[in-house]
Structures are given as structure tokens and as C-alpha cells.
Amino acid sequence: MDLFNPSPYPLVAILRGLTPAEAPKVGQILFETGFRMLEVPLNRPGAIDAIHCLLRNAPDDALVGAGTVLSVQDVDAVKEAGGRLIVSPHCAPDVISHAAKHGMIALPGVATPTEAFQALAAGAHGLKLFPAEMIPPAAVKAIRSIMPVDTPLFPVGGIQPHNMAAYVAAGATGFGIGGSLYQPRIDETAMRRAAEAFMNARRNLLEEAA
Structure with missing residues (x-):
């Protein structure tokens, strides 16, 4: 885990369909607007x-890569x-280990404790x-209770500025944000407004944790 030291409550922008x-x-x-982790899913x-x-x-402190990575070839x-x-x-243990072996940051998707421990x-x-x-x-609270204490947990799917605090209280340490932030051909003003809303929510979390 020592390769991965993100700032508190990192937000991963999921840019599906980005050209x-x-x-x-x-x-x-x-x-x-402050995002430093960006992924472009490979299925487009x-x-x-x-x-x-x-x-x-990208700024020097940005972490850019891909989502929907399904194979070692990806x-x-x-x-x-x-x-x-x-x-x-x-x-996918082979994908995870291959990425880690090459010094890349692997954040696989899991939905159960069994998958979580396999991934780790x-x-x-x-x-x-x-x-x-x-x-x-x-459910995040239950998963957090059995994970190593330093395991970063990123809920992804349906995340909005208003529900981030409840996930953090349960043990989440970051979030992946997709369609609520970016969709192909999105209006730039609308996207900036959405990005700022998520960053404001993150800022509130940081203030509450201080």
C-alpha cells in the first residue's frame, strides 16, 4: 500500500466515452477544480x-489511467x-498482480468480503x-470492520455530493464518480459546476475531520 498515498478523500473522475x-x-x-485521479474506461x-x-x-501530482481494465493486455x-x-x-487477481508488479496502482472492484480479501x-x-x-x-461499515485498517475503500455508483458524508462515516476513504460528473459531449459549464459541487462536498468532509 505504500505506493498509494492519496490526499484525504480522493475523488476519482470516471470519464466513460471520453474522446x-x-x-x-x-x-x-x-x-x-482539484481532481487528481482520472480514469478513462477502456470499453469505449x-x-x-x-x-x-x-x-x-496533467499536474505532477495527478494519477491518470484506465477503468474497465479486464486483462493483463489492457x-x-x-x-x-x-x-x-x-x-x-x-x-481479477491476474490483472491486479500484473499492475502491481509494474508499479501501477490497482483498484479492483469488489462487492463481497471474499472478493475483497482475494483482491488484497x-x-x-x-x-x-x-x-x-x-x-x-x-454494508460499507461491515466491510470496513474486517479489512486491514489502512485499506482504501472507494464506493462507486450513485455517488452524489449529498451522500458522501454517510459513506465516509461508515468508513469510505474516497469515491469514484461517473455520470454525475461527466458524460460525452457534456456542456463545459455544467461539468465545471458538477466538479465544483463534488469538490465542495469533499472540502466539507475535510473541515469536519479537522
Whole structure:
């Protein structure tokens, strides 16, 4: 886990369907509003090229990579593009260990304690609790109680600024945010407004924890 030391309550922007043409402006908005973890899911055309484009203008402390990573070949493609973040919707030990072996940050998706411990055994740096609509705060609290204390937990799915606090109280340490933040061809003003709302919610969490 020592490879992965994000700032408190990191927010991962899930940019499904991001095109290389949109990537510079989308990246600029996200970086300007404070996002430092960005993933481009690989199950849409142009994802690897979009990762390239995001990396060109990424701050030094940004962690950019891919989501929906399903195979070791996907991991290799992201590594070749310069990405360092590997996010999967499921627990695939071969993908996790391959990413970790190459110094990349692996955040696999899990929904049960069995999957969670399998992922950690394979070298996961944190756990994506997915889909969060099926893993409410009460379930996160139960999962947190049996995990190693330093395990980062990222609920993903249905996360909104107003429900982040309940998840944090249950033991979540960060979040993945998809359609509530970005959709293809989204209006730039609307996206900036959404990004600022999530960052304001994060700021409130930081103030409450201080």
C-alpha cells in the first residue's frame, strides 16, 4: 500500500466515452477544480488516445489511467500510454498482480468480503466498492470492520455530493464518480459546476475531520 498515498478523500473522475478531442478541455476543467485521479474506461473507442491527451497537461501530482481494465493486455496498453491507474469492475487477481508488479496502482472492484480479501492478496492498493447502489453505508461499515485498517475503500455508483458524508462515516476513504460528473459531449459549464459541487462536498468532509 505504500505506493498509494492519496490526499484525504480522493475523488476519482470516471470519464466513460471520453474522446481524444474532448480530453484536453475535460482534463483542464477537472485539474483546475482539484481532481487528481482520472480514469478513462477502456470499453469505449479512443480510450488509450484520450489517456495520452490527459497526460500531456496533467499536474505532477495527478494519477491518470484506465477503468474497465479486464486483462493483463489492457494493463500493458495503459502502461505503454503512460497511465499509472488501473481500475476494474471486478476482482481479477491476474490483472491486479500484473499492475502491481509494474508499479501501477490497482483498484479492483469488489462487492463481497471474499472478493475483497482475494483482491488484497493479489496486491490491490485499494478497493472499489461496486456497485455502491448495492453496497449502502451500513454494508460499507461491515466491510470496513474486517479489512486491514489502512485499506482504501472507494464506493462507486450513485455517488452524489449529498451522500458522501454517510459513506465516509461508515468508513469510505474516497469515491469514484461517473455520470454525475461527466458524460460525452457534456456542456463545459455544467461539468465545471458538477466538479465544483463534488469538490465542495469533499472540502466539507475535510473541515469536519479537522
